[in-house]
Amino acid sequence: MLQARDIRFSYSGPVLKGVSLDVGGGELLCVLGPNGSGKSTLLKIIVGILDPESGAVSIAGRELSSIKRRERAQLVGYVAQESVVRFPLTALEFVLQGRFAQGRLLGFESERDLREAEWAMRMTETVRFASRLVSELSGGERQRVMLARAIASRPRLLVLDEPVANLDVSHQVKMLDLVRRLTIDESLSAIVVTHELNLAAEFASRVLLLKSGEVVACGAPREVMTEANLETVFDAQLLVDENPSSGAPRITLINPQISAISRQVKG
Amino acid sequence: MERQKAKSKMQNAKGAAAASSPDSLRPPFPFHQSSSGSSRLTSKRLIVTLAALFALLILIAAVATAIGSEKVDVLSVLRIISSRMTGTVADVPAEQAIIIADIRLPRVLMAVVVGAALAVAGAAYQALLRNPLADPAILGVSSGAALGAIVATVFAESLPVSRPVAAFIGALATIAVVYALGQSRHRGGSERLILAGVIVNALLSSIVIFMVTTAAGSRQRSVLSWLIGDLGGETSLLPIVALLIATGIAAILLNARSLNLLMTGEEDALALGVEVGRVKLAVYLAASLITGAAVAVSGAIGFVGLIIPHAVRLAGGSDNRLVVPASALVGGAFLVLADTIARTAIAPRELHIGVITSMVGAPVFIYLLRRTS
Numbered sequence: 001m002l003q004a005r006d007i008r009f010s011y012s013g014p015v016l017k018g019v020s021l022d023v024g025g026g027e028l029l030c031v032l033g034p035n036g037s038g039k040s041t042l043l044k045i046i047v048g049i050l051d052p053e054s055g056a057v058s059i060a061g062r063e064l065s066s067i068k069r070r071e072r073a074q075l076v077g078y079v080a081q082e083s084v085v086r087f088p089l090t091a092l093e094f095v096l097q098g099r100f101a102q103g104r105l106l107g108f109e110s111e112r113d114l115r116e117a118e119w120a121m122r123m124t125e126t127v128r129f130a131s132r133l134v135s136e137l138s139g140g141e142r143q144r145v146m147l148a149r150a151i152a153s154r155p156r157l158l159v160l161d162e163p164v165a166n167l168d169v170s171h172q173v174k175m176l177d178l179v180r181r182l183t184i185d186e187s188l189s190a191i192v193v194t195h196e197l198n199l200a201a202e203f204a205s206r207v208l209l210l211k212s213g214e215v216v217a218c219g220a221p222r223e224v225m226t227e228a229n230l231e232t233v234f235d236a237q238l239l240v241d242e243n244p245s246s247g248a249p250r251i252t253l254i255n256p257q258i259s260a261i262s263r264q265v266k267g
Numbered sequence: 268m269e270r271q272k273a274k275s276k277m278q279n280a281k282g283a284a285a286a287s288s289p290d291s292l293r294p295p296f297p298f299h300q301s302s303s304g305s306s307r308l309t310s311k312r313l314i315v316t317l318a319a320l321f322a323l324l325i326l327i328a329a330v331a332t333a334i335g336s337e338k339v340d341v342l343s344v345l346r347i348i349s350s351r352m353t354g355t356v357a358d359v360p361a362e363q364a365i366i367i368a369d370i371r372l373p374r375v376l377m378a379v380v381v382g383a384a385l386a387v388a389g390a391a392y393q394a395l396l397r398n399p400l401a402d403p404a405i406l407g408v409s410s411g412a413a414l415g416a417i418v419a420t421v422f423a424e425s426l427p428v429s430r431p432v433a434a435f436i437g438a439l440a441t442i443a444v445v446y447a448l449g450q451s452r453h454r455g456g457s458e459r460l461i462l463a464g465v466i467v468n469a470l471l472s473s474i475v476i477f478m479v480t481t482a483a484g485s486r487q488r489s490v491l492s493w494l495i496g497d498l499g500g501e502t503s504l505l506p507i508v509a510l511l512i513a514t515g516i517a518a519i520l521l522n523a524r525s526l527n528l529l530m531t532g533e534e535d536a537l538a539l540g541v542e543v544g545r546v547k548l549a550v551y552l553a554a555s556l557i558t559g560a561a562v563a564v565s566g567a568i569g570f571v572g573l574i575i576p577h578a579v580r581l582a583g584g585s586d587n588r589l590v591v592p593a594s595a596l597v598g599g600a601f602l603v604l605a606d607t608i609a610r611t612a613i614a615p616r617e618l619h620i621g622v623i624t625s626m627v628g629a630p631v632f633i634y635l636l637r638r639t640s
Contacts, residue, residue, distance in 0.1 A: 049537045073540030080534055086397055087530050087585040092307060097528050101540030107524075108310045108588075153539075 001025045001189040002157055007045055007055035009213075015041045017213040018055070023157070026187040028180055030200035033210035034234055039193045040081060042210070043159050046191065047078045059157060073101035077150030079143075081161045085134045091145045092130040095120055098152030120152040124178065140171040147175070151182065158182065158190040164199065172196060176203040197251040201225055202243070209233045225249040308586040316583065320596040327600045328379060331607040332371045336614055339363050348372065373502035377564065378606045379599035380505070381498065382571055384512040384561035386598025389572020390579075390590050391519050391554040392442075394526040395547060399580075400461055400635060402573035403438075403558040407468035409569070411441025412562035414471050414478075420490050421482050431508065435559030441467060442555055498606050498620060501564040508560045515557035516595055522546050523587040530585065568621050570628020571598055577635060 002023040009016040015038045023029045031039050044050040046057055048064055057064040059075050067075070077098070085094070098120065099113040109117075121127045124144040129137060134145060143163060150158060158179065164172040180203050182188045194200055200207055201221045209216040209224060211233045217224045227240045236253065243250040332348075333341045343359050347367045350357035357364060385403060392401040392408075403409045415437020419430045445467050449460030479490050501508075519526075525546040528536040537543050561568075575598040576590055583589050605623040612618055 044534070047538045049534045069537070069542055070540040073538065076538070078535075078538035080532070080538070083531055083535055084397075085531055086399060088580065089531070089585050090307070093584070093586065094531070096307075097531065097539055100524065100528055103524070108308075108313075149539075 001027070002046065002057070002059055002191070004042075004046065004057045005055055007042065007057070008053045009038075009041055009045060009050065010053065015213050016045075016052070019210070019213065019215055020055075021208055021215070021218065023189045023191060025156075025189055026183050027205045028183045028190045028192065028203060029206050029208060030204035031191060031193045031208045031210055032195075032197065032200055032233070037210045037233075038213040039210055040161055043078075043161050043191065043193060047076055047159050048072050049078075070101040074153050075155055076157045076159060077153060077155035078159045079146045079150045079161060079163055081165070083146060089134050090131050091126060091134055091137065091141075091148075092117065092121070094134050094145055095126070095130075095148045095152050098149040101153055116154060117148075117152050120148040123151065123182070124148040139166045140168070143167060143171075143175065147178070151188075156188065158188050160190065160192045162193055162195070164194055164196055172199055179203070197225070197230070198243075201249040201251065202246060221249055225251065308584060308589050313589055313592075316589065317592055317596065320593055320600075324379065324596050324600045324603075327603050328375050331378075331603045332367060332375050334607055334611060335366070335371060337363065337366050339367055343367075373505055374498050374606065375603055376509075377498045377502060377505055378602040380509045380512050381561040381565045381568065382575075382598040382600070382602025383516065383595035384557040384598075385568060385571040386575035386594040386601075387516050387519060387591055388554045388558045388561075390576035390587065390594045391526070391550050392572070393576055394530050394587055394590075395550055395554075396460055397530055397532070398458075398461065399577060400573070400632070401464075402570065403554070403562075404567060404569040405461065405468070405573065405632075406442065406445050406464035407471055408438045408441050408445075408464075408555060408558050409562050409567040410468050410471035410475065412438040412559045413567045414475050415440075415559065416563050417475055417478055417490055421478060421486055431504070431511065431560050431563040434563035435556050438555040438559040438562070439552070441471065442551060446551075498565050498602075504564050508564050511560040512557045515553040515560070516591070518553035519550055520588075520591050522550050523591050526550065526587040526591075527585070530587075566621070568602070568624055570624045570632065571602060573635070574628050574631045575601055577631070 002021075004019060004021050007016050007019045008014070019038070019042060021029070031042065033039050041050065045052045046064075048069065051065075059067070059072075064072065095117045096109050096113060099109060099116060103109065103113065118127070121130060124147050126141065126144050126148050129141060129145075134142060137145060143166070147160070147163065150160075160179065163179070164175050167175060176192070176199055179190050179192060183190050183205075192200075192204070204221055206219060207221050207224045208218040209229055216233050217229050225240060227238060230236075230238045230240065230251065239252040239254050240249050241252070242248075329341055329344055333339050333344045339347075339359075343357075343363065344367055346357045347359060347364050350364075351368050388408070389402045392403065392406060393399055395401075403412075412434040415433040415435070416430045418437075419433035445460065445464045448463035448467070479487060482490060525536070525541045528539050528541050529543065529546065533543050576594045579590050579593045579597055583593060602620070602624075605627075606620050609618040609620040609623050
């Protein structure tokens with residue numbers, strides 16, 4: 001579905017130093033890495049917001065740069081890290097923006113656009129506040145509305161930048177479960193950037209570890225999320241064992257400094 | 268027969284409802300094309316709203332044309348206008364006909380055109396900059412246009428540039444400088460942009476005053492009277508200015524749906540399929556063109572671009588497919604009202620129209636500032 005080959009990009013210094021990745025149909029790839037490792041930049045290149053300095057991205061076998069922007073928007077749904085809505089917009093109006101690429105330039109939303117928006121809002125359980133203003137929604141509600149907008153164009157690939165940041169534990173699980181269901185039921189492919197290692201281990205079909213713009217490892221969570229790999233990537237001491245309920249890797253932080261202090265506190 | 272059909276239909280409907288009983292727990296989705304009562308903009312609501320606003324504009328313009336030191340009733344006004352349009356002679360005193368058709372009506376039409384231009388320019392800048400506080404006057408664009416127009420007036424012999432063109436160039440150069448100064452590497456550059464506008468505005472205003480002070484006596488008077496703002500001073504330019512402004516508004520209207528998406532962020536808009544670079548260029552050019560054209564004939568009238576789009580959004584939502592044309596109509600009507608007050612409040616003397624718009628606009632701006640921060 002998605003192929004990226006040797007992607008390079010730099011702002012003032014190099015951000016991505018030759019990243020390659022593949023995402024198959026119906027696959028959920030989690031991109032993990034410390035702050036500043038180039039995760040968001042990678043996503044923006046895949047979506048076509050940034051152009052890579054070198055390297056190539058292709059979607060469904062077609063070179064990204066050869067696809068018109070409107071057509072690309074129909075193939076790829078994107079949820080940014082944050083969208084600030086300063087004007088009064090209802091959730092439904094916001095979700096209908098996801099149908100822009102399908103519409104005529106001046107035209108009004110068709111019956112079909114409304115049906116797809118309804119589908120997207122049912123999937124994300126946001127129908128209840130369709131007529132409320134986006135600016136008045138809670139963090140979890142807004143995050144779901146943003147996902148609804150991204151899937152309203154019925155894309156083949158979903159690109160999500162930290163969709164569970166700012167969510168409580170139950171909403172984090174619900175959000176990723178929804179993304180996984182979309183990959184299974186609608187055979188969507190998804191790329192998700194997150195800092196939640198345990199959720200990634202639980203939901204991802206594959207995991208890509210990124211550090212300083214380079215791929216450290218890529219593969220199934222069990223194979224890739226090892227103590228050695230994670231410690232290299234995050235510069236933190238981590239314990240990896242098996243989650244007793246699911247069998248997925250379970251990551252626990254064991255920072256010796258913190259342990260020493262908490263031992264002192266506990267006396 | 269019909270009853271049976273109806274019965275069976277009702278049963279079918281019941282059956283369908285029963286079959287989807289798990290769905291009955293779901294909340295309804297009452298926003299389809301046919302349903303009413305939603306706040307979403309439909310083509311029907313757009314047409315009805317614009318028709319109503321257009322009728323209101325015509326009414327206000329007709330009444331405003333009738334008001335003045337020479338008393339003429341609205342009916343005579345309409346008779347004079349229709350006689351002028353058909354080329355016949357109306358049975359009203361010739362003096363009245365001249366006052367209405369050659370003095371008041373052009374001034375009222377100028378107010379409509381300038382008000383529409385400033386309000387639409389404001390709506391466009393607000394969407395482009397994602398800041399409800401943007402406005403051609405606050406961003407310094409009006410001052411830039413004014414400076415361009417004054418340069419064209421003062422150096423009329425050596426510069427073969429007409430006043431509207433010079434004002435357009437001034438407006439465009441100003442928005443480019445303000446935009447460049449307002450860009451920041453970090454996020455939240457929207458406030459920075461307003462600050463850049465305020466500073467550029469202050470600089471341009473001082474240059475304008477400098478030029479007016481040092482200009483030769485006869486030119487000084489002409490520049491000053493224009494700078495104070497007079498909708499009745501340049502009525503010979505009405506057709507060309509109206510054409511420029513109509514073109515600019517149409518260009519912005521063509522990009523209205525793209526502007527809707529730009530309001531939620533440039534990267535979001537790119538990802539959703541908007542050709543952001545092209546849309547921004549087209550709308551900046553169009554907004555600067557109509558600001559320049561308006562300022563060239565009316566001087567810098569403040570706050571219209573700020574309060575009109577905001578009022579429209581409060582009443583009808585943020586969809587630019589409504590905000591842009593409705594702002595044009597409401598802005599036109601507002602400026603006609605303001606100008607009527609300006610020329611009648613302390614008659615026989617005239618108030619500067621900017622005094623009226625600022626008296627309304629400044630409190631609204633403060634209210635907006637408090638609400639958005």
